[in-house]
Amino acid sequence: MLIKSPPAEITRDFWMLGTAEYPVFGYRDADECVLFEASVSAVAPVIARQLAALGVGPEAVQQVIVTHAHPDHVMGVPVLRKLFPRLTVLASPVAAKTLGVEKAVAFFCKVDQALAAALQTAGSLSGADQAQPPAEMRIGIDRTIQEGDTVTAGEASFAVLETPGHSECSLSFHEPRRGWLIVSDATGYYLPEHDWWWPNYFASYGANLDSMRRLAELGAEVLCLSHNAVVSGAEHVAAYFARALSATESYHHRIVAEVRGGKSSRALAEELGAEVYAKTQLLGLDFFQKNCALLVKQSLQHEGITEQA
Ligand SMILES: [Zn+2]
Structure with missing residues (x-):
């Protein structure tokens, strides 16, 4: 519940x-x-x-x-x-x-x-x-x-x-x-x-x-x-945790796959930020995009990927 x-x-x-x-x-x-x-x-x-x-x-x-x-x-x-x-x-x-x-x-x-x-x-x-x-x-x-x-x-x-x-x-x-x-x-x-x-x-x-x-x-x-x-x-708490973990892992894997596929970090962060902003407007688009840039950075760092300049 x-x-x-x-x-x-x-x-x-x-x-x-x-x-x-x-x-x-x-x-x-x-x-x-x-x-x-x-x-x-x-x-x-x-x-x-x-x-x-x-x-x-x-x-x-x-x-x-x-x-x-x-x-x-x-x-x-x-x-x-x-x-x-x-x-x-x-x-x-x-x-x-x-x-x-x-x-x-x-x-x-x-x-x-x-x-x-x-x-x-x-x-x-x-x-x-x-x-x-x-x-x-x-x-x-x-x-x-x-x-x-x-x-x-x-x-x-x-x-x-x-x-x-x-x-x-x-x-x-x-x-x-x-x-x-x-x-x-x-x-x-x-x-x-x-x-x-x-x-x-x-x-x-x-x-x-x-x-x-x-x-x-x-x-x-x-x-x-x-x-x-x-x-x-x-039971609800256990199900919530399982789904939250899986959502977090999927997000990370998506970031890694998109960057490996050639998308720039910046373009990806803008896209991810726009997706959040479409669901909640409690802060501006720019806020979400900046924070998504941090997520992209952390995901790449976790995988040891350095983006080509
Ligand atoms: Zn916080």
């Missing part, structure tokens, strides 16, 4: 919040709440309103976990800090380093603004929920976490897993007793309405495949994707 419309209770006391495009996952236990993902700045007030409607006050929200340092997963942090005064922000050391770089955060601000506008155009946000640029061009992290660490909230205990490939700093979280798995973008960008994956191995194809295989083996019952859907039910 797919859960696609936040706010939605995934299972007891575990919620999909925010918007479908940029959800966060909230677990609450008595008077403590932890959020996985930080979404974009314009969605942060939506999350606070949804939590208030559930009876979770600002004081109860004590931790937000940054899964990786990409703008659509971190720009909500400064706003969440204002809304939830007791908040501790957690991320991997690599993500913390990126988020301390002014140039990076300044670029993230531009993306954050574009995303807020796109969410309004799509009708996912009202005009009142605008992008809120941070006061300073850095996003502070209070606690760094890595493989082997645990994030606890009340009685829940989430194991921190390093799952690189989408980015170097990507983390996943597993609550084994409850069968919950939060993987952020490790399985690519899944579009439920097209039942289609845009593979997202921007940092490494091989590492991304390894991460996906490792996550699939956990046998989770609930799989939280950080865009568009939560997959619920062990």
Whole structure:
């Protein structure tokens, strides 16, 4: 089963919040709440309103976990800090380093603004929920976490897993007793309405495949994707992983075959970007084409192919 419309209770006391495009996952236990993902700045007030409607006050929200340092997963942090005064922000050391770089955060601000506008155009946000640029061009992290660490909230205990490939700093979280798995973008960008994956191995194809295989083996019952859907039910989760892996491998093989057949990387990236853009217009064609150029690069690198100039 797919859960696609936040706010939605995934299972007891575990919620999909925010918007479908940029959800966060909230677990609450008595008077403590932890959020996985930080979404974009314009969605942060939506999350606070949804939590208030559930009876979770600002004081109860004590931790937000940054899964990786990409703008659509971190720009909500400064706003969440204002809304939830007791908040501790957690991320991997690599993500913390990126988020301390002014140039990076300044670029993230531009993306954050574009995303807020796109969410309004799509009708996912009202005009009142605008992008809120941070006061300073850095996003502070209070606690760094890595493989082997645990994030606890009340009685829940989430194991921190390093799952690189989408980015170097990507983390996943597993609550084994409850069968919950939060993987952020490790399985690519899944579009439920097209039942289609845009593979997202921007940092490494091989590492991304390894991460996906490792996550699939956990046998989770609930799989939280950080865009568009939560997959619920062990069989559905297993089927999702099998198909995501196969979609990722096919994409890679296609890239390799096209380049070996003589297509230029640039032409291929433009073609692949246009295919994604035809399915989702949350960002511009140029954004998708630039990101597809990274996929082409990673695929060729994985095969040891150097393109003729
Ligand atoms: Zn990402």
